[in-house]
Amino acid sequence: MDYALRDFLMFTPEVYLRLFMRLNEAFWPWQLLFPFALLALAGLLSLPQGRARRLALSVLGVGWILTALLFLQRYYEPIHWGMAYAVWAFLAEAILLAVLAWRVTPARVPLGIGLIGSAMVMALSMAGAVSAGTVEAMGWPGLTPDATALLTVLALLTVPWKPRCVLLVVPVLWLLFSGLTQWALELRATLVPPAVGLGVALWGLWPGTRKRPRPKR
Amino acid sequence: MTIPFSRRRFLGGLTALAMLSHAPLLAAQSAPIRRPIPSTGERLPAIGMGTWRTFNVGSDPGLLDQRADVLERFFREGGTLVDSSPMYGSAEAVMGRLLERLQREGTVFAATKIWTSDEGATRGEAAHSRELWGIDQFDLLQVHNLLGLDGHLPTLRAMKAEGQVRYLGVTTSHGRRHGDLEQLMKREPLDFVQLTYNVLDREAEARLLPLAQDKGIAVIVNRPFQGGRLFDRFASRPLPDWAGEAGVTNWAEYFLKFIISHPAVTCAIPATTRVDHMQENMGALYGALPDPALRRRMIDELG
Numbered sequence: 001m002d003y004a005l006r007d008f009l010m011f012t013p014e015v016y017l018r019l020f021m022r023l024n025e026a027f028w029p030w031q032l033l034f035p036f037a038l039l040a041l042a043g044l045l046s047l048p049q050g051r052a053r054r055l056a057l058s059v060l061g062v063g064w065i066l067t068a069l070l071f072l073q074r075y076y077e078p079i080h081w082g083m084a085y086a087v088w089a090f091l092a093e094a095i096l097l098a099v100l101a102w103r104v105t106p107a108r109v110p111l112g113i114g115l116i117g118s119a120m121v122m123a124l125s126m127a128g129a130v131s132a133g134t135v136e137a138m139g140w141p142g143l144t145p146d147a148t149a150l151l152t153v154l155a156l157l158t159v160p161w162k163p164r165c166v167l168l169v170v171p172v173l174w175l176l177f178s179g180l181t182q183w184a185l186e187l188r189a190t191l192v193p194p195a196v197g198l199g200v201a202l203w204g205l206w207p208g209t210r211k212r213p214r215p216k217r
Numbered sequence: 218m219t220i221p222f223s224r225r226r227f228l229g230g231l232t233a234l235a236m237l238s239h240a241p242l243l244a245a246q247s248a249p250i251r252r253p254i255p256s257t258g259e260r261l262p263a264i265g266m267g268t269w270r271t272f273n274v275g276s277d278p279g280l281l282d283q284r285a286d287v288l289e290r291f292f293r294e295g296g297t298l299v300d301s302s303p304m305y306g307s308a309e310a311v312m313g314r315l316l317e318r319l320q321r322e323g324t325v326f327a328a329t330k331i332w333t334s335d336e337g338a339t340r341g342e343a344a345h346s347r348e349l350w351g352i353d354q355f356d357l358l359q360v361h362n363l364l365g366l367d368g369h370l371p372t373l374r375a376m377k378a379e380g381q382v383r384y385l386g387v388t389t390s391h392g393r394r395h396g397d398l399e400q401l402m403k404r405e406p407l408d409f410v411q412l413t414y415n416v417l418d419r420e421a422e423a424r425l426l427p428l429a430q431d432k433g434i435a436v437i438v439n440r441p442f443q444g445g446r447l448f449d450r451f452a453s454r455p456l457p458d459w460a461g462e463a464g465v466t467n468w469a470e471y472f473l474k475f476i477i478s479h480p481a482v483t484c485a486i487p488a489t490t491r492v493d494h495m496q497e498n499m500g501a502l503y504g505a506l507p508d509p510a511l512r513r514r515m516i517d518e519l520g
């Protein structure tokens with residue numbers, strides 16, 4: 001009588017995907033602002049002023065707070081008692097991002113690269129919609145955890161290696177947990193954002209990326 | 218003397234005739250298979266239901282409506298025992314909402330678990346679960362996976378003496394800790410044990426089931442479908458042509474009747490999210506059961 005990963009699953013795929021649908025229904029139409037926030041992030045990170053680029057990190061922190069209090073606490077926690085801990089971890093990440101914004105200036109990213117990154121995150125946010133067969137199940141960055149973690153992992157490539165490693169702990173743990181969850185739920189499309197996020201994080205943690213990028217103050 | 222005759226009476230007579238021709242079927246259908254709980258003799262329908270995964274739907278209005286239909290079908294088909302646990306996310310809260318909505322608080326045989334390593338938290342956790350279920354008293358409280366057993370069991374015994382719970386028990390699953398369970402069954406007076414047993418996972422047959430019979434302990438069987446895997450593996454096959462002799466008309470009945478035909482088993486608790494599956498599962502509560510020779514054949518067929 002062996003355990004399989006799916007024996008640890010507490011809910012069905014339908015219940016999981018409906019979390020996103022219910023959040024989107026309740027939050028409508030505010031999520032339409034989020035693509036603009038992504039563009040703003042790309043814009044801020046491309047500016048020569050260090051203050052603007054630091055602001056980008058704080059904006060990301062707001063996304064972690066919204067995700068913790070809306071998606072995780074209100075929707076996910078009732079069906080998964082482990083989310084009580086995740087809420088704290090997400091709030092801690094928001095605080096870390098605020099501290100980082102105060103202490104470190106991210107490297108400048110050419111606008112084109114930033115826009116490509118934003119477009120990639122938006123495209124991957126559609127994964128839930130693909131799995132559920134309806135756009136209502138989309139997982140917006142800044143509002144739902146996988147897309148928020150993915151966006152953060154990308155943004156953290158702009159900060160020096162040491163603080164990057166610290167800030168990557170929560171996103172990486174989340175993406176691992178979420179990836180295993182999608183795997184057990186046998187949801188293929190929603191597996192992609194955690195997989196991409198973990199790939200990018202792994203690259204970002206690689207000591208070879210240590211020297212780059214050099215923050216410009 | 219004129220005999221009063223109306224169209225209604227004529228149709229009524231026809232219906233009665235039709236019912237007579239189905240009499241054996243109806244008799245079988247109207248008598249659910251029940252098993253006595255050894256410690257009291259109270260008879261329990263041999264099919265109950267589990268709630269792991271299936272009833273953890275949070276406050277989703279659409280899914281609550283759908284699960285209400287599943288639960289109502291369970292009760293309408295003669296089921297009573299519902300098994301849950303604080304470990305199952307929102308399942309207990311969902312059960313409370315649905316029992317109230319369906320006004321079935323009086324029908325249910327409410328079984329939940331104590332699931333905490335804090336051995337002093339037994340009463341607190343039971344009270345919280347009672348609140349979630351919206352009932353005055355649990356019929357059965359079980360120590361989940363033997364966790365915190367040494368602290369919980371004496372408290373549960375005290376609660377039973379005070380009339381706060383009717384029966385007490387312990388659970389295991391996936392064949393884990395059968396040795397510990399065996400020692401416990403030998404040592405402690407338990408009303409119920411819950412363990413995994415199905416047509417493929419039959420470890421319990423060797424010692425635990427005979428011991429339960431010997432000690433007069435009721436047995437609840439979890440994971441009767443191996444968490445659904447039995448359907449994945451076998452449901453595409455046609456039923457063997459002797460299935461009718463075992464009282465079996467579909468694979469759900471095959472798996473469940475195999476379990477409840479073991480003389481030590483009191484009740485199996487399959488879980489489902491679907492009304493049609495619930496209907497199939499509850500079919501196992503009626504009709505003939507396989508005898509020992511057919512049980513052997515049921516194993517060999519899938520072996």
Ligand SMILES: NC(=O)c1ccc[n+]([C@@H]2O[C@H](COP(=O)([O-])OP(=O)(O)OC[C@H]3O[C@@H](n4cnc5c(N)ncnc54)[C@H](OP(=O)(O)O)[C@@H]3O)[C@@H](O)[C@H]2O)c1
Nearest residue numbers: 267268269388390439440441442443444445487488489490
């Ligand atoms: N340690 C413990 O105390 C412990 C451990 C494990 C389980 N349990 C208890 O035992 C209960 C049962 O175990 P379980 O839920 O793990 O597994 P199970 O009842 O063996 O299998 C449930 C699965 O079978 C499928 N199913 C049910 N009826 C079906 C049908 N007629 N046709 C096709 N598929 C069907 C369900 O899918 P659909 O939703 O699609 O029908 C579900 O995925 C649990 O809910 C829980 O209450 C206790």
